[in-house]
Amino acid sequence: MKETIYTIPVNEVYETDCECPLCELEKKLERDAIEFSLGGAMMEPDFRLISNEKGYCINHYRMMFKTPSKLQMALVLDTHLMEIRKTLSELESLPQLNETDKKGFLKKGNVGDAVQKISKSIEKTQTSCVICDKINDTMARYVDVLLYMWANDEVFKEKFESSKGVCLKHFKMLVDGATTSLKGDNVKTFLNALIKKESAELDRIQEDIHNFTLKFDYRNQDMPWGTAKDSPKRTIEKLGGYMENEE
Ligand SMILES: [Zn+2]
Numbered sequence: 001m002k003e004t005i006y007t008i009p010v011n012e013v014y015e016t017d018c019e020c021p022l023c024e025l026e027k028k029l030e031r032d033a034i035e036f037s038l039g040g041a042m043m044e045p046d047f048r049l050i051s052n053e054k055g056y057c058i059n060h061y062r063m064m065f066k067t068p069s070k071l072q073m074a075l076v077l078d079t080h081l082m083e084i085r086k087t088l089s090e091l092e093s094l095p096q097l098n099e100t101d102k103k104g105f106l107k108k109g110n111v112g113d114a115v116q117k118i119s120k121s122i123e124k125t126q127t128s129c130v131i132c133d134k135i136n137d138t139m140a141r142y143v144d145v146l147l148y149m150w151a152n153d154e155v156f157k158e159k160f161e162s163s164k165g166v167c168l169k170h171f172k173m174l175v176d177g178a179t180t181s182l183k184g185d186n187v188k189t190f191l192n193a194l195i196k197k198e199s200a201e202l203d204r205i206q207e208d209i210h211n212f213t214l215k216f217d218y219r220n221q222d223m224p225w226g227t228a229k230d231s232p233k234r235t236i237e238k239l240g241g242y243m244e245n246e247e
């Protein structure tokens with residue numbers, strides 16, 4: 001069996017009743033990573049270096065902003081901003097923006113080149129995120145052990161079969177992972193089982209969200225809500241992954 005630090009959480013989460021066990025794992029990873037970034041990480045120079053260089057995506061800045069750790073958040077921003085300003089001053093002295101021809105004009109090709117360089121450099125500040133990297137890395141391991149257990153552990157396979165499927169974001173992760181983590185016929189068998197399960201679960205979700213709309217017709221006033229009441233949230237989360245942590 002592969003490392004238990006990954007198999008145990010995957011096994012445990014498949015024992016809970018939820019729309020996407022992988023979302024549940026990701027939610028916990030995200031919560032822990034936010035807490036670490038504003039807590040224990042303060043004492044870890046190696047992490048601070050990476051945090052200063054990469055920064056965070058807007059989603060994770062928002063989550064950090066909502067915590068009471070204002071000083072820690074400010075320290076993170078202060079040192080990350082220093083790095084960004086360093087990058088900006090490097091861009092300022094790009095030769096393409098400073099070399100001129102005999103008449104004092106910038107060369108046309110050089111300007112285009114500089115624009116690309118600046119644009120790429122700024123794009124990186126918007127897309128790179130220490131927390132996203134950490135989550136993606138660990139989620140890839142979870143997917144790998146999930147597929148390993150599906151192929152080698154009958155008890156887990158049954159749990160997988162009786163789950164409510166996954167969200168479409170993690171559906172894609174499982175599909176992509178199947179070709180790298182499974183071998184031979186298992187790839188085909190898994191993909192078929194996954195699609196069959198997901199179709200059945202999406203049928204269920206569709207029924208719920210449809211019943212939700214029917215409840216708005218006065219003729220259906222007395223119709224019981226059944227499982228439809230929280231279906232808008234569950235439908236969105238099934239389509240795109242969980243919405244923000246409710247904290
Ligand atoms: Zn999910």
Ligand SMILES: [Zn+2]
Pocket residue numbers: 056057058059060129130131132133
């Ligand atoms: Zn992020």
